[in-house]
Amino acid sequence: MENTLYLPEIREMLAEQDTAALQEFCKALHPARTADFMGGLESTEVWQVLQYADPSERVEIFSYLPEATQLEIVRTEGATEVAALITELASDDRVDLLQNIEKPLVQSLLGLLPAEDRRDILRLQAYPEGTAGSVMTTEFAKLAESMTVQEAFQELGRQVEDLETVYYLYIVDEQERLRGLVSARNLISAINKPNMLLQDLMDTQLIAVLAGDDQEQVAQKVARYDLLAIPVIDEQNHMLGIITHDDVIDVIREEAVEDAYRSAAVAPLGQGYFDTHLLSLTWSRGIWLAVLFFAALLTAIVLKQYEARIESWAWLSVFIPLIISSGGNSGNQSATLIITALTLQEISFRDWWRVVKRELAMGLLLGSGLALCGILSTYFLFEETRSFPGIAIIPLTLLLVVICGTCTGSILPLLFKRLGLDPALMSSPFVAGIIDILGIVIYMNIAVILLTSI
Amino acid sequence: MENTLYLPEIREMLAEQDTAALQEFCKALHPARTADFMGGLESTEVWQVLQYADPSERVEIFSYLPEATQLEIVRTEGATEVAALITELASDDRVDLLQNIEKPLVQSLLGLLPAEDRRDILRLQAYPEGTAGSVMTTEFAKLAESMTVQEAFQELGRQVEDLETVYYLYIVDEQERLRGLVSARNLISAINKPNMLLQDLMDTQLIAVLAGDDQEQVAQKVARYDLLAIPVIDEQNHMLGIITHDDVIDVIREEAVEDAYRSAAVAPLGQGYFDTHLLSLTWSRGIWLAVLFFAALLTAIVLKQYEARIESWAWLSVFIPLIISSGGNSGNQSATLIITALTLQEISFRDWWRVVKRELAMGLLLGSGLALCGILSTYFLFEETRSFPGIAIIPLTLLLVVICGTCTGSILPLLFKRLGLDPALMSSPFVAGIIDILGIVIYMNIAVILLTSI
Numbered sequence: 001m002e003n004t005l006y007l008p009e010i011r012e013m014l015a016e017q018d019t020a021a022l023q024e025f026c027k028a029l030h031p032a033r034t035a036d037f038m039g040g041l042e043s044t045e046v047w048q049v050l051q052y053a054d055p056s057e058r059v060e061i062f063s064y065l066p067e068a069t070q071l072e073i074v075r076t077e078g079a080t081e082v083a084a085l086i087t088e089l090a091s092d093d094r095v096d097l098l099q100n101i102e103k104p105l106v107q108s109l110l111g112l113l114p115a116e117d118r119r120d121i122l123r124l125q126a127y128p129e130g131t132a133g134s135v136m137t138t139e140f141a142k143l144a145e146s147m148t149v150q151e152a153f154q155e156l157g158r159q160v161e162d163l164e165t166v167y168y169l170y171i172v173d174e175q176e177r178l179r180g181l182v183s184a185r186n187l188i189s190a191i192n193k194p195n196m197l198l199q200d201l202m203d204t205q206l207i208a209v210l211a212g213d214d215q216e217q218v219a220q221k222v223a224r225y226d227l228l229a230i231p232v233i234d235e236q237n238h239m240l241g242i243i244t245h246d247d248v249i250d251v252i253r254e255e256a257v258e259d260a261y262r263s264a265a266v267a268p269l270g271q272g273y274f275d276t277h278l279l280s281l282t283w284s285r286g287i288w289l290a291v292l293f294f295a296a297l298l299t300a301i302v303l304k305q306y307e308a309r310i311e312s313w314a315w316l317s318v319f320i321p322l323i324i325s326s327g328g329n330s331g332n333q334s335a336t337l338i339i340t341a342l343t344l345q346e347i348s349f350r351d352w353w354r355v356v357k358r359e360l361a362m363g364l365l366l367g368s369g370l371a372l373c374g375i376l377s378t379y380f381l382f383e384e385t386r387s388f389p390g391i392a393i394i395p396l397t398l399l400l401v402v403i404c405g406t407c408t409g410s411i412l413p414l415l416f417k418r419l420g421l422d423p424a425l426m427s428s429p430f431v432a433g434i435i436d437i438l439g440i441v442i443y444m445n446i447a448v449i450l451l452t453s454i
Numbered sequence: 455m456e457n458t459l460y461l462p463e464i465r466e467m468l469a470e471q472d473t474a475a476l477q478e479f480c481k482a483l484h485p486a487r488t489a490d491f492m493g494g495l496e497s498t499e500v501w502q503v504l505q506y507a508d509p510s511e512r513v514e515i516f517s518y519l520p521e522a523t524q525l526e527i528v529r530t531e532g533a534t535e536v537a538a539l540i541t542e543l544a545s546d547d548r549v550d551l552l553q554n555i556e557k558p559l560v561q562s563l564l565g566l567l568p569a570e571d572r573r574d575i576l577r578l579q580a581y582p583e584g585t586a587g588s589v590m591t592t593e594f595a596k597l598a599e600s601m602t603v604q605e606a607f608q609e610l611g612r613q614v615e616d617l618e619t620v621y622y623l624y625i626v627d628e629q630e631r632l633r634g635l636v637s638a639r640n641l642i643s644a645i646n647k648p649n650m651l652l653q654d655l656m657d658t659q660l661i662a663v664l665a666g667d668d669q670e671q672v673a674q675k676v677a678r679y680d681l682l683a684i685p686v687i688d689e690q691n692h693m694l695g696i697i698t699h700d701d702v703i704d705v706i707r708e709e710a711v712e713d714a715y716r717s718a719a720v721a722p723l724g725q726g727y728f729d730t731h732l733l734s735l736t737w738s739r740g741i742w743l744a745v746l747f748f749a750a751l752l753t754a755i756v757l758k759q760y761e762a763r764i765e766s767w768a769w770l771s772v773f774i775p776l777i778i779s780s781g782g783n784s785g786n787q788s789a790t791l792i793i794t795a796l797t798l799q800e801i802s803f804r805d806w807w808r809v810v811k812r813e814l815a816m817g818l819l820l821g822s823g824l825a826l827c828g829i830l831s832t833y834f835l836f837e838e839t840r841s842f843p844g845i846a847i848i849p850l851t852l853l854l855v856v857i858c859g860t861c862t863g864s865i866l867p868l869l870f871k872r873l874g875l876d877p878a879l880m881s882s883p884f885v886a887g888i889i890d891i892l893g894i895v896i897y898m899n900i901a902v903i904l905l906t907s908i
Binding site: 028029030032033153154156157160161163165166167184185188189191192205207222223224225226228245246248249250252253256257259260261263264265266272273274278279281282285286288289290292293294296297299300301303304307308310311314315317318319320321322324325326329330332333335336337338339340341344346347351354358361362365366369370373374377378381382402429432433436440 | 482483484486487607608610611614615617619620621638639642643645646659661676677678679680681682699700702703704706707710711713714715717718719720726727728732733735736739740742743744746747748750751753754755757758761762764765768769771772773774775776778779780783784786787789790791792793794795798800801805808812815816819820823824827828831832835836856883886887890894
């Protein structure tokens with residue numbers, strides 16, 4: 001959402017060292033907007049501007065900068081200033097940031113941090129990417145169940161400065177084990193009962209996740225239960241951190257991008273289109289393109305068996321792309337419908353028979369429709385397709401190929417799910433590859449049987 | 455997330471009219487879990503169970519039931535009880551629900567509602583599907599800027615019962631125009647300054663949306679600014695409602711599903727896989743399958759021009775599927791990368807030249823890689839591909855087809871964006887269709903030139 005409208009003004013303010021104007025620029029807008037307005041500046045200029053912001057604003061604006069700018073600032077600016085900034089960053093954000101920095105620099109920065117921050121970073125870094133632990137923040141509101149409502153308000157007033165959110169207050173015992181939860185909403189509704197104990201107010205029907213849980217499952221839980229944040233615990237119910245709604249939105253968007261890439265056979269990039277190096281982008285694509293090439297080579301091997309037939313009836317080869325694309329498209333539709341339904345947990349493997357019946361029925365309907373299109377369109381193309389048996393080949397093939405497409409496209413993702421694999425692996429290009437081969441076998445056999453038997 | 459584990463127990467409790475156990479069942483779990491456990495019950499049984507819940511629990515559990523069950527309850531149970539339930543539902547949820555109910559029933563239900571609820575429903579129904587207005591709720595915390603912190607806490611304590619969220623408190627003037635925002639976090643941090651005025655505490659750097667804005671833009675704003683909720687205003691800055699984080703998550707998931715469907719050429723369903731009628735699902739697919747069929751028919755028309763050549767060199771036809779799938783796959787990859795980057799606003803049309811240069815470079819690299827695969831694999835398949843000119847045809851074609859795929863796949867979405875159309879329309883099946891035709895022209899021309907000239 002970079003906005004280059006005010007770049008000349010910002011540069012002028014910097015050149016003139018116009019303190020008042022720059023302070024106002026850092027303060028007047030939402031920090032995300034301030035970050036957007038600096039989108040066209042060099043990272044050193046951004047850092048100069050940030051010196052005019054007060055520390056809490058500075059870290060806010062910094063956290064909304066593009067990752068590439070953040071990394072450049074950390075790499076090029078003075079270690080002491082950068083360390084001060086890192087101390088202020090949210091605990092999950094700074095771990096993400098340091099992950100992309102060279103090891104020696106990380107070591108020297110860690111040495112400049114207070115011991116507590118250093119420990120926190122090292123602990124969070126230990127969780128593998130994609131787990132709940134890797135996206136959680138360790139800053140959350142902690143209260144004891146023996147507190148009264150009034151004490152809770154006072155305690156919150158003290159804790160609030162260091163916290164990202166105070167909308168869920170977690171009740172823990174002396175061993176930091178999670179006992180319950182009081183929402184700010186419930187606390188406010190009890191404002192006229194100042195002596196009520198939190199243990200009488202707290203909710204004990206807790207929805208939590210384990211630190212090792214997959215971040216996609218976490219996102220689904222938060223979405224299903226309409227939560228603002230979800231606590232992350234260990235096997236002994238110790239409270240480790242929370243995952244907040246904004247990180248959940250990021251996870252959902254990230255997973256949607258990954259699914260889109262997978263459906264186009266691109267290995268996940270982990271970065272933006274222009275931020276990814278040309279060679280690593282080529283690799284992400286090339287590896288799958290090569291796999292698909294060798295899968296498609298099977299079509300050539302199969303077709304080679306029919307080479308003599310094609311020599312006799314060359315007009316048959318004209319319809320090869322039409323037939324395999326019809327099969328591929330119908331299979332692709334089925335695969336996408338089933339993968340989406342599996343992801344949203346609308347269906348599971350045990351529904352396979354219901355799915356197959358539906359897809360068979362749809363294949364029959366769609367195949368008949370395309371067969372009709374086939375009769376009409378081929379009639380005008382070829383002499384050979386105007387009388388029997390030529391007229392029957394294309395429609396009959398289309399009918400069978402589409403049925404075969406819908407069935408294969410729906411069964412393969414279910415099968416992958418059953419085998420514990422990601423059903424999305426069986427998405428378009430692979431389904432299309434398999435159906436291509438089946439389509440050619442169906443087409444050639446129908447053609448040979450009809451043309452030779454009559 | 456239906457869970458059928460406890461169905462026999464629930465049915466037994468109903469048969470025995472075990473009041474204590476059923477009340478406990480409605481109370482003991484998170485309402486979403488209670489709803490999941492009733493997943494296998496008939497809607498009349500679900501309604502019987504809900505009679506044992508107290509009114510606020512009942513509406514909570516109801517709101518987590520699958521849409522089909524909700525609709526059946528509204529259609530079959532007594533209008534008075536249903537109307538009482540509708541009064542309690544969140545204002546955005548009940549509008550969604552009534553949208554799928556037959557008009558006469560809606561009219562009779564509306565007649566049973568308090569005038570205020572009726573007006574609220576009619577007002578929200580007026581917003582077109584997919585706009586901010588259609589997903590907003592009209593229940594939000596409203597305060598005046600002349601209030602003190604202490605008065606605000608007291609006022610919130612009064613309003614809280616009717617509100618879904620109290621995490622953002624909206625400051626409005628007498629004409630209900632939005633003046634500012636105080637987060638519960640800020641209010642709590644001012645707890646020791648009871649006489650501070652809200653006008654000194656409130657944030658006036660407001661991020662808001664207009665009621666007519668597209669819900670996808672709304673979701674992007676909420677994600678960009680890490681908001682819990684976003685206010686919806688009219689052109690005169692009057693506060694109309696808010697959109698909360700859970701609705702934003704729903705919008706993001708909905709849009710991801712729509713994008714997935716679009717990339718597989720399935721028209722949006724608006725319902726689950728099994729909830730959609732077989733014929734309407736067939737229609738959603740058939741319409742696009744037919745469009746793609748007629749696009750693919752062009753490949754047959756093009757190939758027909760080369761029929762005589764295929765008759766002489768039948769082995770050429772064996773590689774047709776391999777070549778068009780290589781072009782289609784590389785084009786599909788480019789299209790997906792560009793569409794994703796456009797959706798995430800990482801790139802815009804003005805980057806087209808940078809994109810083309812990148813895709814040209816990648817096409818060259820990927821095409822050379824596939825050309826190498828092509829030489830190696832065809833060598834073992836055919837006599838004709840072991841010496842010049844036969845050996846050069848497949849690799850040269852693959853190189854050009856892949857370059858043509860990456861360029862077409864990246865330019866088409868950018869062009870669609872520029873024309874104000876949805877770039878996702880230019881997704882896989884369409885890009886593949888276009889590249890199929892180009893691929894055949896390239897292949898046949900290279901083959902004819904090489905085979906006839908030497």
